[in-house]
Amino acid sequence: MTVRVVIQLLFILFTVGVSQSGFAADTVPVFVSIVPQKYFVQKIGKGLVDVQVMVQPGASPHTYEPKPGQMTALSKTRIYFAIGVSFEQVWLDKIAATNPHMKVVRTDQGIEKIPMAAHHHDDGDGEHEGNTEPVGHGILDPHIWLSPPLVKIQARSILNALQAIDPDHRSVYEANFNAFIAEITALDLDLQHIFNGQVGLRFMVFHPAWGYFAQAYGIQQVPIEVEGKDPKPSQLKEVIEHARENGIGVIFVQPQFSAKSAKVVAREIGGHVVYADPLAGDWLENLREVGRKFKAALR
Template sequence: MKGKVAGLFLFFSLIIFVLLSPIAGWASQEEKLLVAASILPQRYFIERIADQKVQIEIMVPPGANPATYEPKPSQLVSLSRASLYFAIGVPFEKAYLGRFFQINKNMVVVDTSEGISKIPISSIHDLTNGENGKSHGHEHSQGELDPHIWLSPRLVKIQAQNIQRALSSADPQNTKSYQKNLKRFLKELDELDEEIRGKLSETKGKKFMVFHPSWGYFARDYGLDMIPIEVEGSEPSAAELAKIISIAQKEKIRIIITQPEFPSRSAKVIAQEVGCRVVPISPLAPNWRENLLLLGDTLAEALKDNSREETKP
């Protein structure tokens, strides 16, 4: 109860801050459409379509966790005059989108996941309970769908089209420019998809471990199996860790992908036991294209080694 009261107090305090904040400096940006989005990779998508025609406010800053981040008063000031909010389905939005709308009821919330068929988030329990060993994520809660749709070039094509339509609706005078940029971006995404597919052409069916299961769509797209370490959003217990180590040994895991937004202690313990590499790659990196290529190169190197090892007599 005290937590709820404290949360409401903070929320209304922020609203008062927004309403009383000076509006000096608005004129310098008023010629541009102000749009907001949740995570850094979305900036890349919006910029590829809007070019220099919009001002972009990203809510979750570098290094922050989209599941726990709380917006700063200065961000709420920006939101109070934003025309569009590009939602993508991260946990942060469930807690705050309704509150954002109370601050700016003229802001249009655009669901960039519209048209995407999301996959369920599976769990390490799928393996420890004796299932078939194929895992594309973990279980935040029973029946929850994987929100990490920005890590698949094919799914980003759908998001890009949703972004373009919203920009054109809010700023019709620049529609032709947005459409032209979208066409170019879709071509770039196809080329990126083919480049990653080429890198991973010899790793079909291979397994890799992650702490937080961000890379489920990437794994699905390129024929890989992702095994999560995290158990229902937390570090595994000692007993669970022992089971995961056993799985890693059985599956001949050669690489564990971690990310700076989450702890890596258990990943390091597993790596020490099985003799594999731990490589940090953030799914929230702002250099989105280069980041996916980095993951492709990293997995190709590690999993090709695994393939060669398995073919030894």
């Protein structure tokens, strides 16, 4: 067999296995908004689905703009799983319009969202408060994937959509879903154990992504960021004073945001910066690890 023939055979095998859209053949082509959703869909769909992610690793779902190639790939997509992140407010209608046959599933339906946490502030009479008040302007927290109990709701939406689009594998999806729910329950119990006796204690973050996580386990996040922006010098001073008064020595940041302000606070309080990624690919192990980090930093 000549080299030319071998190359031709390899090309045929490749083109049979992968469509021009980038999806594998003989699978349900699916798009999700963020990386953790890929974890959820793969847990339920396993080898029956091919999942592409809109917001690429390292990018922020608050400001992301889809690439031309992604918009093209949507023409072959059967399901788009939305989750309510900021970029969807601008792009979801455009995404849906690229493919009238694509089903758009809003996995945040049925979830009661909480207001985004406010940064620490001076209430005017000398007493400091944490993040018990909303930012305002009607901003609701989109980070619902960081609460195990809420992920169970999202998983049910994913299951229903996959069963509807691919009824021949209904029982397979159901079995995978049940196994995933068992894993989430085990994680939830682990985190409850980690935070047992820690109710009301606080951890400091730059971006307030962990509100649902904190709510689930009775702890509080104290944000540095002010409505998506770095704090002004006077606001930063208040944050530093609050951290000193409460013995906070760890500032949590995420890779998608600048750590500049967090590093200033850490330097002033003699503390340090620790990364906690809300968009990590291995959702389950990431939450378990983040839980341990928060526990070690609680004050």
